Amino acid sequence: MNLLLSFAILIHFSTHFYGNCIPDNIQLGTQTTLVVPGLYILGFVGRAFILETSQPVPNFRVGLTVEAVEGKYVCSFDVFLGDFKVWSSSHLSPFFTSEKCVVGLTWDGDLRLTGRDDELGWRTATYGQGIKRLQLSSTGNLVLVDELNMIKWQSFHFPTNVMLWGQRLDVGTMLTSLPTNYSNSYFSFEIHREKLALFLNSGKYKYSYWEFNPEKPQEISFVRLASNGLQIFNDESHKIAQIPSKRLQLLRFLAVENTTGNLGLYYYSTKMTKFEASFRALRNKCDEPNFCAANEICTVSTECSCLEIKGFSGNFCGKSGVEMMEIRGAVSILRDVNKKIINGTRESCADSCIGDCTCVGALFTSGNSECYLYGEVRGVKEGGHGGGGSDGDGHGVSFMVKVLKGGKGLKKWMLVLIVVGDGLLLFICLGGIGFYMLWRKKEANSN
Numbered sequence: 001m002n003l004l005l006s007f008a009i010l011i012h013f014s015t016h017f018y019g020n021c022i023p024d025n026i027q028l029g030t031q032t033t034l035v036v037p038g039l040y041i042l043g044f045v046g047r048a049f050i051l052e053t054s055q056p057v058p059n060f061r062v063g064l065t066v067e068a069v070e071g072k073y074v075c076s077f078d079v080f081l082g083d084f085k086v087w088s089s090s091h092l093s094p095f096f097t098s099e100k101c102v103v104g105l106t107w108d109g110d111l112r113l114t115g116r117d118d119e120l121g122w123r124t125a126t127y128g129q130g131i132k133r134l135q136l137s138s139t140g141n142l143v144l145v146d147e148l149n150m151i152k153w154q155s156f157h158f159p160t161n162v163m164l165w166g167q168r169l170d171v172g173t174m175l176t177s178l179p180t181n182y183s184n185s186y187f188s189f190e191i192h193r194e195k196l197a198l199f200l201n202s203g204k205y206k207y208s209y210w211e212f213n214p215e216k217p218q219e220i221s222f223v224r225l226a227s228n229g230l231q232i233f234n235d236e237s238h239k240i241a242q243i244p245s246k247r248l249q250l251l252r253f254l255a256v257e258n259t260t261g262n263l264g265l266y267y268y269s270t271k272m273t274k275f276e277a278s279f280r281a282l283r284n285k286c287d288e289p290n291f292c293a294a295n296e297i298c299t300v301s302t303e304c305s306c307l308e309i310k311g312f313s314g315n316f317c318g319k320s321g322v323e324m325m326e327i328r329g330a331v332s333i334l335r336d337v338n339k340k341i342i343n344g345t346r347e348s349c350a351d352s353c354i355g356d357c358t359c360v361g362a363l364f365t366s367g368n369s370e371c372y373l374y375g376e377v378r379g380v381k382e383g384g385h386g387g388g389g390s391d392g393d394g395h396g397v398s399f400m401v402k403v404l405k406g407g408k409g410l411k412k413w414m415l416v417l418i419v420v421g422d423g424l425l426l427f428i429c430l431g432g433i434g435f436y437m438l439w440r441k442k443e444a445n446s447n
Helices: 002-016 348-356 412-446
Strands: 025-027 031-035 045-052 060-069 074-082 083-086 095-097 100-105 111-114 120-123 129-137 140-144 153-154 163-165 168-169 175-177 187-189 196-202 205-210 222-226 227-235 241-244 252-255 263-269 272-278 295-300 302-307 322-326 331-334 341-343 361-365 370-373 380-382 396-404
Touching: 025 045, 031 045, 031 060, 045 129, 060 100, 060 129, 074 100, 074 111, 083 163, 083 331, 095 120, 100 129, 175 252, 187 252, 222 252, 252 272, 322 348, 331 361, 331 396, 341 348, 348 361, 348 370, 348 396
Parallel strands: 295 380
Antiparallel strands: 025 129, 031 100, 045 060, 060 074, 074 083, 074 095, 100 111, 111 120, 129 140, 140 153, 163 252, 168 222, 175 187, 187 196, 196 205, 222 227, 227 241, 252 263, 263 272, 295 302, 322 396, 331 380, 341 370, 361 370, 361 396
């Protein structure tokens, strides 16, 4: 009975605040409450929309949310563009609560998220600053303003994994994906002085897997999302480069995908009535850092195959008698700038990994004599034929893993799996092309 009552109250709030009657601002002393179900319901989401902009659909809305996550309920305050979440108070620090979820703008100007027994889960800490109301702008920026309409706090200053049209990000800031299952692994899109880059943050390791550098080396000051692309500016506010959209439709947001780590520019398709990407940084599944698990290789047929390496343990500290083994035709999409060695040789690269007990793999690029050391074998893909692979710019690469002496070599069945799998795919493709050519020739002769 308690469960049914809780669900009914949640539905009441969601339907009561949904529609044209939703205001675009909230005054001091306003409070909204959602009841949290007494029992855990897998997949449950309850929401009360309390702010909405007046622009045509898809417009911006702000809602108080209760969501079932990993056996608990998360209470959050969220901004949506249509049905797509573009900002959340619980993006990096979820607030788990029970019984109730409350958002309120206190009389002294503090926006707060509380739970049972007034437990504090999130706040803007803007008390005593003359705040008069909470507003939702037409650009999706959630702001607290004083009586002179001066902004004292704004959601644009606390980006999540989404950058909205018109939003500006200064150098040193970043977008971060929602950690998968609230683990310590997540993706980040970072604005550096010399480049824009995507990173995989995995525990104590940080690897880049995509970069954008202006053609003429210049220091970056900030980026801004325009209607036709992501614009890059220097210290004099002059545009020095742009990542363009591939479509004529106006862009609505940029996002780092939570599951794949891909970076996309998105527009709203009126034909499909949903958001679609006009640009994606990663075009191949094998270029996604977590497409394959650790100790797996992504084949040219976009399949993940285990790297069953004899003598590989993944933990070499305290062990002696190790050597480096090259995985022929393989490359890694990851780069650890903190463990980068320049002007070296393949042999010195291998020796550097052998001398570091935390190192389990190394990548040497012959074109620029760069060596990268790895603390985990991840992001490996087939990248060439013959002796080594290719880094995509025509440079030869050598990807090596550390093994115990005497355990050298890949298991035969693993090699067969990769070769047979890719060979079968190639055979099917060539056979299909041959069949099509014969059919066209037959049709031409019959006419």
